[in-house]
Amino acid sequence: MSNLPKIAWIGLGIMGSPMAENLLKAGYQVTGFTLEQDKLDRLAAAGGAAAGSIAEAVEDADVVITMVPASPQVEAIAYGENGILENAKSGALIVDMSSITPQTSIDLAKNAAEKGIRVIDAPVSGGEAGAIEAVLSIMVGGEQADFDEALPILEALGKTIVLCGPHGSGQTVKAANQLIVAVNIQACAEAVVFLEKSGVNLQAALDVLNGGLAGSTVLTRKKDNFLNRDFKPGFRIDLHHKDMGIVTDAARNVGAALPVGAVVAQLVASLRAQGDGGLDHSALLRAVERLSGAQI
Numbered sequence: 001m002s003n004l005p006k007i008a009w010i011g012l013g014i015m016g017s018p019m020a021e022n023l024l025k026a027g028y029q030v031t032g033f034t035l036e037q038d039k040l041d042r043l044a045a046a047g048g049a050a051a052g053s054i055a056e057a058v059e060d061a062d063v064v065i066t067m068v069p070a071s072p073q074v075e076a077i078a079y080g081e082n083g084i085l086e087n088a089k090s091g092a093l094i095v096d097m098s099s100i101t102p103q104t105s106i107d108l109a110k111n112a113a114e115k116g117i118r119v120i121d122a123p124v125s126g127g128e129a130g131a132i133e134a135v136l137s138i139m140v141g142g143e144q145a146d147f148d149e150a151l152p153i154l155e156a157l158g159k160t161i162v163l164c165g166p167h168g169s170g171q172t173v174k175a176a177n178q179l180i181v182a183v184n185i186q187a188c189a190e191a192v193v194f195l196e197k198s199g200v201n202l203q204a205a206l207d208v209l210n211g212g213l214a215g216s217t218v219l220t221r222k223k224d225n226f227l228n229r230d231f232k233p234g235f236r237i238d239l240h241h242k243d244m245g246i247v248t249d250a251a252r253n254v255g256a257a258l259p260v261g262a263v264v265a266q267l268v269a270s271l272r273a274q275g276d277g278g279l280d281h282s283a284l285l286r287a288v289e290r291l292s293g294a295q296i
Contacts, residue, residue: 004028005062007153010054010077010084011098012039014233015124016067018132019097019157021046026156033057055087063153064094070242071100078108090116095150097138099123099178099239101246102168105141109167118146121167123174124158125181128234129221135159139177141169175250178243182264182281184218189285192226193292203227225282237284238277241268 004027009020012034023030024047031049033056034040040050051057054077058064064084068074074096078084084094094112096105096119105121112119120142130136136158140147147163154161164173191214195205206226210219225231244265251258271277271287279286286296 005153006060007031008033008051008057008061008064008088009043009048009067010034010057010064011067011073012036012043013067013069014128014235015131017042018128019067019134019136020048020065022131022134023153023156024048028153028156031057031061053082054084055082058084058088058092061088061092063150064088064092065097065153066094067097069098069239071104074098074100074104074108079111085112085115085117088115088117092117093146093149094119095122095153096120097122097124099174099243099246100171102141102171102175102250105171106168109142118143119167120146120150121170122150122154123170125174125177126158127221130158137177138162139164139170139173141165141167141171171246172250175243175247178240179247179258179261181218182240182244182268182284183260184216185222185281185284186264186267186288188219188222188226189282189288192285193288197292222282225280226285229285231276231279231283231286233278233280235281236277237268237272237279237281240281241265241272241277244268 007023007028007030009030009032012020012032017039020030020032020043031051032043033051033054044050066077094117109119120140122138122140124136124138126136134157137160138154138158140163164170195202206223248258248262248265267287271284276283276286290296
């Protein structure tokens with residue numbers, strides 16, 4: 001254990017808590033900080049150490065892993081007198097696993113380098129189940145040497161781990177991932193409403209669809225959500241709304257047309273406006289049901 005790097009983990013939400021626990025299971029020493037005491041208690045119960053501040057969490061860390069909702073939160077924890085850059089030791093490696101704008105990642109790497117701190121962006125896909133099972137897909141942007149150093153840690157968290165290019169590349173690939181996932185969930189939701197209104201056995205229909213070309217990881221993971229109308233958040237509509245904003249803005253900047261993505265982004269936004277932002281993104285089914293005349 002003494003040969004393993006000391007890890008600070010900032011952000012212990014739906015994804016962050018099980019991911020930090022997987023590092024503890026792998027033998028790493030993890031000191032965590034988040035704003036919710038119950039999440040700190042959970043980390044301590046799993047064998048980690050709870051810090052009282054970001055500064056306390058990162059001061060002795062070799063690797064600082066961040067998992068927070070969006071760019072403003074990354075900037076809030078990274079910068080300022082009490083932030084990571086002012087309190088982490090020179091030579092530390094920041095692994096930002098949040099899903100944020102590519103430019104935020106690029107800026108963070110530049111500012112960290114001035115402090116002698118290295119950064120890779122390493123957003124993930126796989127949702128809460130993937131985090132718990134340590135089978136996440138991890139898309140990384142940064143330097144090869146820093147990726148190589150972080151790889152053993154990332155291998156305790158995921159199964160598909162790829163260096164996609166320089167700083168910001170991981171975030172660009174994650175934005176594309178969120179585009180594909182949202183469009184896929186929307187298509188599944190429309191199929192569910194169509195099947196039910198046609199009087200078909202939904203369980204049987206989804207089973208056979210998932211065995212053919214229409215099958216997908218999305219349908220595998222979300223099939224029970226659709227069947228049971230169980231929208232307990234594994235990945236909240238609020239966060240997917242944020243991600244759709246990232247991908248549509250980034251696509252505009254590079255001149256890529258996203259005609260279907262733009263429509264789905266508006267459907268996600270409308271679902272959020274109707275008060276469903278705290279539900280799982282499979283709740284796109286509720287939006288289709290409303291459009292089809294159901295009273296929700």
